[in-house]
Amino acid sequence: MDAVFVIAVGTAVLLVMVVFIILFVAYYQQKQAKQQLAFKELQERHRREIMAATFKGQEAERKRLAEDLHDGIGTMLSVTKMSLNQLERHINGNTTMRVSLQVQKTRSMIDETMTNVRRISRDLVPTTLERFGLLPALEELADRATDTELEVHLDCPTSIANLPSALALMLYRIAQELVNNAIRHARARVITIQLYYLNSEIRMSVLDDGVGFDFDAIMENKQGGLGLRNIESRLSVMDGHVTFDVAPGRGSQIHVQVRVPSNIPVMVASSL
Ligand SMILES: Nc1ncnc2c1ncn2[C@@H]1O[C@H](COP(=O)(O)OP(=O)(O)OP(=O)(O)O)[C@@H](O)[C@H]1O
Numbered sequence: 001m002d003a004v005f006v007i008a009v010g011t012a013v014l015l016v017m018v019v020f021i022i023l024f025v026a027y028y029q030q031k032q033a034k035q036q037l038a039f040k041e042l043q044e045r046h047r048r049e050i051m052a053a054t055f056k057g058q059e060a061e062r063k064r065l066a067e068d069l070h071d072g073i074g075t076m077l078s079v080t081k082m083s084l085n086q087l088e089r090h091i092n093g094n095t096t097m098r099v100s101l102q103v104q105k106t107r108s109m110i111d112e113t114m115t116n117v118r119r120i121s122r123d124l125v126p127t128t129l130e131r132f133g134l135l136p137a138l139e140e141l142a143d144r145a146t147d148t149e150l151e152v153h154l155d156c157p158t159s160i161a162n163l164p165s166a167l168a169l170m171l172y173r174i175a176q177e178l179v180n181n182a183i184r185h186a187r188a189r190v191i192t193i194q195l196y197y198l199n200s201e202i203r204m205s206v207l208d209d210g211v212g213f214d215f216d217a218i219m220e221n222k223q224g225g226l227g228l229r230n231i232e233s234r235l236s237v238m239d240g241h242v243t244f245d246v247a248p249g250r251g252s253q254i255h256v257q258v259r260v261p262s263n264i265p266v267m268v269a270s271s272l
């Protein structure tokens with residue numbers, strides 16, 4: 001009887017211990033999983049903060065460069081042009097045809113350089129975006145890219161205002177990169193920028209009718225450009241997505257989607 005009692009108690013104690021160990025292991029595993037999740041979230045937050053700081057630094061550097069270009073080189077070019085005009089007035093009448101042609105050529109080279117400096121400064125700092133917002137800035141981007149060989153359209157059925165400035169800047173930089181890509185690589189004749197606001201989300205697409213490309217092959221090439229990778233990094237800072245609907249031999253369609261924080265009242269009015 002005693003032996004049976006001892007065995008029963010022993011078994012019970014053993015069972016309790018087993019249950020306790022199982023519960024302990026389950027609790028420990030759950031705790032570890034929670035810690036891992038928290039660690040991953042922290043890592044992701046850090047990554048975003050670093051990305052955001054990188055892009056902020058990039059914008060500040062662009063601003064500095066644009067100012068230096070405008071104030072330094074732009075001013076110097078204006079002074080050089082004035083000096084050339086004075087020189088021309090001095091030698092007027094006492095010079096050969098060859099020299100006056102040379103003066104004219106020099107002046108048009110200065111003019112061309114001034115135009116280029118202005119264009120580069122404008123590309124570096126989107127002043128229209130800062131002053132008037134995303135739509136006028138995209139309109140300007142489309143107008144500037146349009147020429148005899150290429151049409152660039154902005155298709156935006158509703159006017160969208162009051163976007164947070166960081167979001168507007170990000171969308172503008174993405175549009176700028178995609179339009180530049182379509183011009184440089186696609187040999188496109190028509191490029192369309194579409195912009196919609198739907199269900200608290202901004203959707204922007206850039207479509208071209210060019211030669212297309214093999215997205216996977218391009219992304220595997222570590223020596224390749226930075227533009228497309230930067231788009232993904234920029235969007236990841238704001239929880240956005242990009243979809244590349246592209247293939248060799250047909251026009252490319254690149255779609256960007258980003259949620260606008262719900263506490264921001266985006267103003268949408270029908271038709272521009
Ligand atoms: N719209 C497009 N049509 C055809 N090919 C494209 C298009 N966009 C990108 N590509 C191809 O994808 C490649 C990578 O583009 P990405 O913007 O990342 O780099 P990049 O334009 O070459 O250089 P970067 O943007 O750094 O100046 C391009 O070199 C080009 O071959």
Ligand SMILES: [Mg+2]
Nearest residue numbers: 181225227228
């Ligand atoms: Mg590019």
